[in-house]
Amino acid sequence: MPVFHHRADPIIASPLPAGAPVIAVHGLSFAYSDGHVALHEVSIDIHAQEKVALVGPNGAGKSTLMLHLNGILGQHDNGRVQVSGMPINRANLPHIRAKVGLVFQNPDDQLFSPTVFEDVAFGPLHMGFAEPDVRARVERALGQVGMEGFGERLSHHLSIGQKKRIAIATVLSMDPEILVLDEPSAGLDPRARRSLINLLRQLPITMLVSTHDMLMVRELFPRMIIMDEGHVVADGPTPALMSDAALLEAHGLEMP
Amino acid sequence: MHANTFDRFEHRHSLIHRLDPRVKTVITLLFIVANVLLPDGAWLAFLAAWAFLLLLTVLADLPLFYAAKRSFIVLPFTLAAITVMFTLPGQPLLSWQMGSRQMMITDAGLLRFVSIVIRSWLSIQMAILLTAVTQLPDLLHALQHLRVPRILVAIISFMYRYLFVLADEAMRLLRAREARSARGWAGKSGGTIWWRARVAGHMVGQLMLRSLERSDRVYNAMLARGYDGRLLTLNPHRMQPGDWLAGVLAAAVIAGIQLLGRLPPI
Numbered sequence: 001m002p003v004f005h006h007r008a009d010p011i012i013a014s015p016l017p018a019g020a021p022v023i024a025v026h027g028l029s030f031a032y033s034d035g036h037v038a039l040h041e042v043s044i045d046i047h048a049q050e051k052v053a054l055v056g057p058n059g060a061g062k063s064t065l066m067l068h069l070n071g072i073l074g075q076h077d078n079g080r081v082q083v084s085g086m087p088i089n090r091a092n093l094p095h096i097r098a099k100v101g102l103v104f105q106n107p108d109d110q111l112f113s114p115t116v117f118e119d120v121a122f123g124p125l126h127m128g129f130a131e132p133d134v135r136a137r138v139e140r141a142l143g144q145v146g147m148e149g150f151g152e153r154l155s156h157h158l159s160i161g162q163k164k165r166i167a168i169a170t171v172l173s174m175d176p177e178i179l180v181l182d183e184p185s186a187g188l189d190p191r192a193r194r195s196l197i198n199l200l201r202q203l204p205i206t207m208l209v210s211t212h213d214m215l216m217v218r219e220l221f222p223r224m225i226i227m228d229e230g231h232v233v234a235d236g237p238t239p240a241l242m243s244d245a246a247l248l249e250a251h252g253l254e255m256p
Numbered sequence: 257m258h259a260n261t262f263d264r265f266e267h268r269h270s271l272i273h274r275l276d277p278r279v280k281t282v283i284t285l286l287f288i289v290a291n292v293l294l295p296d297g298a299w300l301a302f303l304a305a306w307a308f309l310l311l312l313t314v315l316a317d318l319p320l321f322y323a324a325k326r327s328f329i330v331l332p333f334t335l336a337a338i339t340v341m342f343t344l345p346g347q348p349l350l351s352w353q354m355g356s357r358q359m360m361i362t363d364a365g366l367l368r369f370v371s372i373v374i375r376s377w378l379s380i381q382m383a384i385l386l387t388a389v390t391q392l393p394d395l396l397h398a399l400q401h402l403r404v405p406r407i408l409v410a411i412i413s414f415m416y417r418y419l420f421v422l423a424d425e426a427m428r429l430l431r432a433r434e435a436r437s438a439r440g441w442a443g444k445s446g447g448t449i450w451w452r453a454r455v456a457g458h459m460v461g462q463l464m465l466r467s468l469e470r471s472d473r474v475y476n477a478m479l480a481r482g483y484d485g486r487l488l489t490l491n492p493h494r495m496q497p498g499d500w501l502a503g504v505l506a507a508a509v510i511a512g513i514q515l516l517g518r519l520p521p522i
Contacts, residue, residue, distance in 0.1 A: 070480045094482060102480040108421050109473040114393040114413060121490055126482035131490055154393075156420040170481065 021045040022178045022206050023069060023100075024082040030064060030073065038064040040230040046178065046208055051200075053221035053238065054210040057252040060227040062210040063105075066180050069208070070102040084177060098127055101171030105182040107163035116142075116158075116166050117151035123174035141173035142166075145199060161192030165199065178206040185213045214256040218242060226251055272316035272389045276499040277398035283506040284386040288379040290510045294517040296371040301517030305378050308509055309385065316389045323381035323388070330380040337372040341365040392416050418470070425466060429459050 023046040030039040038061045046052055054062050067073040068081050071088040079087035083099055086092045104110045113119040120138045129137065142148050145165040150158075158166065164184060171179065184200070185193045197216055200207065211217060217224060217238060224241050226234040228251040234241055241247065248255055272280070287305070294301050313322055346364030353359070387395070396416075400409050433455070475483075 067476065072476050072479050094484070097480060097482045100480075102477075104473060104477050104480075106473065109470060110477045112414065112417055112474050112477065114396070114417055118393065118490075122478075122483075122488075123481040125488040125490065126484065134490055154391075155417065174481065 020085050021047050021082075022084060023208070024085075025065070025068070026080055028065075028068065028080040030068065032064075038230055039068075042227075042230070042232050044225060044232060044235065046206065048177070048206055050223060051207045051221050052209070053217040053224045054208060054227065055212070055214070055217060055224060055253060056227035056233075059229075060251075061230040062227055063182055065227070066102060066182055066208070066210060069178075069180055070100045071096050072102075094127075098123075098174050099177045101174060101176030101179045103167050103171055103179070103181045103184065105184075105186060107160065107167040110167040110170060111155040111163060114154060115151070116147075116153050116155055119155060119166065120151070120169050120173045123170060127174060137173045137175070141169040144172050144203065145169045146195075159192075161188055161195065164188065164192070164196060168199070172203075172205075176205070178208060179203065181207065181209045183211055184209060185211060185216055214242075214254060218256050226253070228252075270315060270317040270389070272312060275389075275502055276495050277390050277394040278401055278495070279499045279503040279506075280386055280390055281395065281398045281402065283503060283510075284382050286507060286510055287382045290514050291375050291379050291382075293514065294371075294375065296368050298371075298517035301513050302371075302374050302378065304513045304516055306381075308513065309378065309381055312385060316385070318385075318388060323384040326384050327377055327381045330376055331373070334373045334376050337369055340372070341369045344368055414474075418467070418474075421470070422463065422467060426459075426463055429462060433459070 023044065025042055025044045028039055028042045029037070031037040042061070042065060054065070056062055064073065068088075069083065071081075071093050075088055075090065075093070081088050083092075083096045086096060088096055111119045113122060117138060120141050121134050124134045124137045138151065139148075142150060145168050147162065147165050147169060150162070150166065155163065155166070168179070168181070168184075181200075185196055188196060193213075193216075197220060200209070200220055207221075209221065221238055224234075224236065224238040225232060226241065226247070233251060234244075234247060242255060245255055287308075291305060294305075309323065310320060313320060341361045342359060342365060344362055344365035346362035348360045349363055349366060351358060351360040390398075393413075396409050396413050399412070400406070
């Protein structure tokens with residue numbers, strides 16, 4: 001009795017209007033329920049095919065902003081966050097989650113299924129694809145991160161570098177329009193870090209990546225956004241911001 | 257540093273490993289229920305059940321006493337049955353005075369106690385065998401197809417995934433304690449037993465808090481990928497003729513053992 005459970009209406013992403021930003025955040029403020037204000041009037045636009053780094057000290061609000069992009073926080077922000085032209089609300093959420101591939105910092109949080117296959121299939125299954133499509137997407141996503149044949153492996157037996165790659169595959173399988181990564185190179189040894197940087201360079205997809213790894217920023221990301229204490233304090237081409245020693249120092253960053 | 261001692265034998269590819277997990281789960285349950293139903297002192301049937309179990313172990317390409325070695329964990333629990341030795345009426349075997357009460361072990365009580373211990377011991381061995389020949393994800397799928405409530409299956413699945421993460425976390429905590437457990441040249445270290453207990457208590461609390469926070473992050477990660485309260489799975493399992501055959505054969509053996517246990521003594 002093979003059982004396959006899927007929803008009647010697969011979520012097919014609507015095309016992005018020409019010239020519209022993939023992510024548009026305008027005047028977004030947010031306070032946690034304990035009163036801590038994490039975001040002050042944040043505004044950013046990210047267009048298709050951009051690769052953007054998000055830097056700043058711990059507690060600057062980077063992760064909070066990322067959680068907003070996926071509608072995990074702030075579902076009642078009155079259209080201050082728009083993804084592919086869609087405001088974040090209950091009706092749009094399934095579509096928005098398919099468009100924004102959010103990868104968390106700790107792969108042990110991201111990989112919650114017993115096997116790699118099940119984790120990578122989680123997104124497509126919830127998008128409502130039929131079994132052959134789900135399998136094809138898992139194959140393709142694992143191929144994209146260079147982890148073919150790892151489907152039946154158990155997540156807890158993988159190395160941290162492998163887990164990070166699988167974590168990225170779990171959202172690539174959903175065909176997102178933008179990849180949002182939280183500190184992808186943290187905790188990796190030099191070889192794993194290098195292989196991750198190569199992977200990010202190869203992926204032909206819009207990216208917003210929060211990181212403390214300034215060398216990686218210089219190498220990979222033409223555009224850089226600096227956040228501090230909930231404000232966006234700078235947003236511009238990486239070479240220009242990187243050469244502004246006073247700006248970097250004022251926000252606890254170091255020139256690579 | 258990984259706690260992966262739990263599933264060392266799941267990846268073999270024996271006849272038994274390849275069986276559909278549903279067959280294995282049902283047969284295990286059947287075996288355990290049948291075991292419990294065997295009458296007291298059905299020694300021949302107990303022996304036959306154990307032989308059946310050993311046969312399966314051999315077919316599974318595991319060391320002969322694989323399950324037996326791991327089964328002693330259950331023995332402390334059988335102590336709960338110790339009272340039947342005293343409460344069942346029968347011929348007294350041994351009696352002594354304890355305070356104002358006369359304690360007496362009867363023959364029927366002893367017989368029942370030993371039978372209970374053997375039954376538990378056989379049952380746990382079968383369960384150990386099941387987990388040794390089935391990957392846990394397969395077992396979970398089997399449970400799902402056997403109509404075990406979704407939420408239970410989900411809880412077991414998360415437990416399995418995060419058991420290792422938790423064990424690693426606990427190991428790190430213990431190691432951090434070790435690293436700071438210096439000892440002076442003179443005298444004992446480590447304070448009183450009360451103080452040590454408090455340290456251990458704090459560690460457990462710490463572990464609990466960390467798990468709670470992790471559960472929040474995991475839930476966010478699930479939401480981010482479209483989780484809407486239902487756990488969806490693809491299931492690769494199909495019952496093959498061999499699975500049906502194996503299931504029927506095993507059920508027949510179990511019925512045979514039951515019959516053996518109920519035959520009047522010759």
